[in-house]
Amino acid sequence: MKQLWSLVAVAAIAMSASVVAQEGAKPAAKPGEKQVQPAQDGKKDAKKDKAELKIGDKAPEFSLKDTEGKEHSLSSLSGKIVVLEWFNPDCPFVVKQHEKTSVMADLVKKYGDKVTFLAINSSAPGKQGSGAERNTKAKTDWKIDFPILLDETGEVGKSYQSKNTPTMYIVDAKGNLAYWGAIDDDSGAEKAGKTNYVAKALDELLAGKPVSQSKTKPYGCNVKY
Amino acid sequence: MPTPARDPQPGQAHARVEVLLPKAVVPGDRMDVGVKFTIEKDWHLYWNGQNDSGTPIEIELKMPTGFKAKETLWPAPERLVEPGGILNHIYEREVILVVPVEVAKDAKVGPAEIAVESKWLACKEACVPESGGAKATMKVDAVPADQSAQYVHEAVAKARAALPIELAKDDPRVKIVIEGRRATIQAPGAREIAFMPGPDCTPVETLADRGIAKADKLDFELAESQNPIRISGIVRVTNSEGVRAYYHIDTHAGAHPESGKNRPCPGR
Structure with missing residues (x-):
């Protein structure tokens, strides 16, 4: 079963963000062929490099403001292991790992002194879960003690080819992508899974070992680009 | 807004x-x-x-x-x-x-x-x-x-x-050719072909874009070299009158590359 998960996950990487623009550029959809038009930046996307992001690649650099207006960049964290959580406070699968269960809190408790945690929200302005106000409230309500970065243009999300909230990424101390996928093996919105892939990968990284399961199929809501 | x-x-x-x-x-x-x-x-x-x-x-x-x-x-x-x-x-x-x-x-x-x-x-x-x-x-x-x-x-x-039509072996309506990591679905007379990979299908690259073609032929690459390759799911064929037909396909290749032929997958 695990094998299948990792295979399925490959399809998700492969669908590069640049694809959107091409779909969006097509003429009006026929009945039964639903296409939601991407934001105006669609054309710009089409020119971007189509190369797919892979495990072991340099993690895409970003510089984003958090809910308090403080800037965070990946390069400033060089030398540290960084966990990225793709975030949307109104997605039930994100609610699961912050409110219904202690999955995220447990990770922070166990690894917080050795690993940097960042949440990134790529909801476009006006879309579900967007804005400093809503995310500040979630941060308070759920006692999240790591920053929630706002990626309103969706550029960072697209550079990570993030399609789901919550998708989890781990960037190793060298700045390379070491894990990409689901937080655990329960794809429902109610309970924690038996295996926490992020914890497993962090244990391996912290022990200086390669990550044995570096890719899983993310689950959850679509990112509200 | x-x-x-x-x-x-x-x-x-x-x-x-x-x-x-x-x-x-x-x-x-x-x-x-x-x-x-x-x-x-x-x-x-x-x-x-x-x-x-x-x-x-x-x-x-x-x-x-x-x-x-x-x-x-x-x-x-x-x-x-x-x-x-x-x-x-x-x-x-x-x-x-x-x-x-x-x-x-x-x-x-x-x-x-x-x-x-x-x-x-x-x-x-x-x-x-x-x-x-x-x-x-x-x-x-x-x-x-x-x-x-x-x-x-x-x-x-x-x-x-209305369920997708099960294709008999060598059915001329839809033909699937798998060569290495590349697969081609052909449907003679089609104006558009879309492929929807089923739960057991080998993952397909850039499906949002390449899973659909306005032609009688759809080419796509499989995301990972995997042996055997399995192409299963639904092929949607739109003819020149805009009428849609749906076919269920399940083919795999790679287990016997020397034969050069695809054969149906064993049942789950």
């Missing part, structure tokens, strides 16, 4: 489930149970094939002793491409999942109740995990009735007739 979607009020599900049964069945016979979802306007539920987000509908039937459900038959979904290259295969408005059921020769004659428990994720902009159940009753007749009509539920029979 649109108003951000809010959490729905508790108890307001965006889909509801029903069980559709024939009026009667005879021991030793088989029948179709329909599990119908009526979906609120603008909302959608998810197919069980490969999707970038969402979770497929789950159903569980509770039936009397002697009733045995076979693999659920899923109608062809619609393709939904959203910003970010997010591709999902979805159902809107209404869908009937068809569950073939075998009724044992020694099944008890008399009334029979069939219940369904279901979980689904309903999405519009917001996504909401929901669940529901339903039940219905029918009869197990000792001897066949005069009218065979009572052994079929009309809406379920319609749903079954």
Whole structure:
């Protein structure tokens, strides 16, 4: 079963963000062929490099403001292991790992002194879960003690080819992508899974070992680009 | 600017489930149970094939002793491409999942109740995990009735007739060629071909873009070299009049590369 998960996950990487623009550029959809038009930046996307992001690649650099207006960049964290959580406070699968269960809190408790945690929200302005106000409230309500970065243009999300909230990424101390996928093996919105892939990968990284399961199929809501 | 979607009020599900049964069945016979979802306007539920987000509908039937459900038959979904290259295969408005059921020769004659428990994720902009159940009753007749009509539920029979067509070997309507990591689906006379990979299909690269072509030929690359390669799922063929046909395909290649021929997958 695990094998299948990792295979399925490959399809998700492969669908590069640049694809959107091409779909969006097509003429009006026929009945039964639903296409939601991407934001105006669609054309710009089409020119971007189509190369797919892979495990072991340099993690895409970003510089984003958090809910308090403080800037965070990946390069400033060089030398540290960084966990990225793709975030949307109104997605039930994100609610699961912050409110219904202690999955995220447990990770922070166990690894917080050795690993940097960042949440990134790529909801476009006006879309579900967007804005400093809503995310500040979630941060308070759920006692999240790591920053929630706002990626309103969706550029960072697209550079990570993030399609789901919550998708989890781990960037190793060298700045390379070491894990990409689901937080655990329960794809429902109610309970924690038996295996926490992020914890497993962090244990391996912290022990200086390669990550044995570096890719899983993310689950959850679509990112509200 | 649109108003951000809010959490729905508790108890307001965006889909509801029903069980559709024939009026009667005879021991030793088989029948179709329909599990119908009526979906609120603008909302959608998810197919069980490969999707970038969402979770497929789950159903569980509770039936009397002697009733045995076979693999659920899923109608062809619609393709939904959203910003970010997010591709999902979805159902809107209404869908009937068809569950073939075998009724044992020694099944008890008399009334029979069939219940369904279901979980689904309903999405519009917001996504909401929901669940529901339903039940219905029918009869197990000792001897066949005069009218065979009572052994079929009309809406379920319609749903079954609309299911993707199973392709016979060497069926000329759809041809699949797999060479290395590259696959080609050909449908003579097609104006457009779309491929929707099923749950067991080898993952396909950039499907949001390349899973569809305005031609009688669709080329795509498989995301990973894997042996054997399996191409399974639904091929949607649109002809020059704009009429759509759906075919169920299941082919694999690579196990015997020297033969150069594809052969059907063994059943799951």
